[in-house]
Amino acid sequence: MATLQELFKEAFRLWHVKSPDEPPKHGYPTYDHFERLRKELETKAILLGFGGLKVKASVGMGSWAEIPWIGMRNPYLTDNFEEGEYVVYLFAPNYDRLFLGLIQGVTHLTSGELAERTPRLRKKIVRPDDFYVGINGRLSKNTLVNSKPDKYERGLLYSKKYDIPLLSSDEVILTDLKAALSSYRDYVNKSIE
Numbered sequence: 001m002a003t004l005q006e007l008f009k010e011a012f013r014l015w016h017v018k019s020p021d022e023p024p025k026h027g028y029p030t031y032d033h034f035e036r037l038r039k040e041l042e043t044k045a046i047l048l049g050f051g052g053l054k055v056k057a058s059v060g061m062g063s064w065a066e067i068p069w070i071g072m073r074n075p076y077l078t079d080n081f082e083e084g085e086y087v088v089y090l091f092a093p094n095y096d097r098l099f100l101g102l103i104q105g106v107t108h109l110t111s112g113e114l115a116e117r118t119p120r121l122r123k124k125i126v127r128p129d130d131f132y133v134g135i136n137g138r139l140s141k142n143t144l145v146n147s148k149p150d151k152y153e154r155g156l157l158y159s160k161k162y163d164i165p166l167l168s169s170d171e172v173i174l175t176d177l178k179a180a181l182s183s184y185r186d187y188v189n190k191s192i193e
Helices: 005-017 028-047 111-122 148-153 168-190
Strands: 054-058 069-073 085-094 095-105 156-163
Touching: 005 028, 005 085, 005 168, 028 054, 028 069, 028 168, 085 148, 085 156, 085 168, 095 148, 095 168, 111 148, 111 156, 148 156, 156 168
Parallel strands: none
Antiparallel strands: 054 069, 069 085, 085 095, 095 156
16 A cells, blocks of 8 residues: 555656646556545545545546646535635745645636735634745746636645655645645635634
């Protein structure tokens, strides 16, 4: 059984060797590995006491995404990953970095709207210890305004950065995931009261 540390490292390795001409779909190693990682994170969330979350991996539709992600949302707060807030792992392949954080859905918002909305949402959450306000680093080298990487960066309420070559043990990964999910649960409970 592979560890989370190994699964994350393998996700980055497969991302770097995938063929850009292959569309992301079942049967391709990169796509299938992200689905395996999604299932493992869903299982870990349940074991940590956070059952009932909807967990989704996104590597792109039709073509590979610039920033793949795996999100965990509470269905009582939001019906999809385009709106509302959820816990996310954002993969920054250009830098071999992984970010765990709380993000708001960015699909229907402009970068300007996110810049206005994000500070208000940050006041409503309790940021876990050792997590950065927003993002500490970049997701992409050539981030254009209103691109997905730009919106993800502006939409992050808090995050923790992991350099993949130095990725911590599963114990640290799970401790951080538990902290992020605990903060998220508190936020959800306040939002749906």
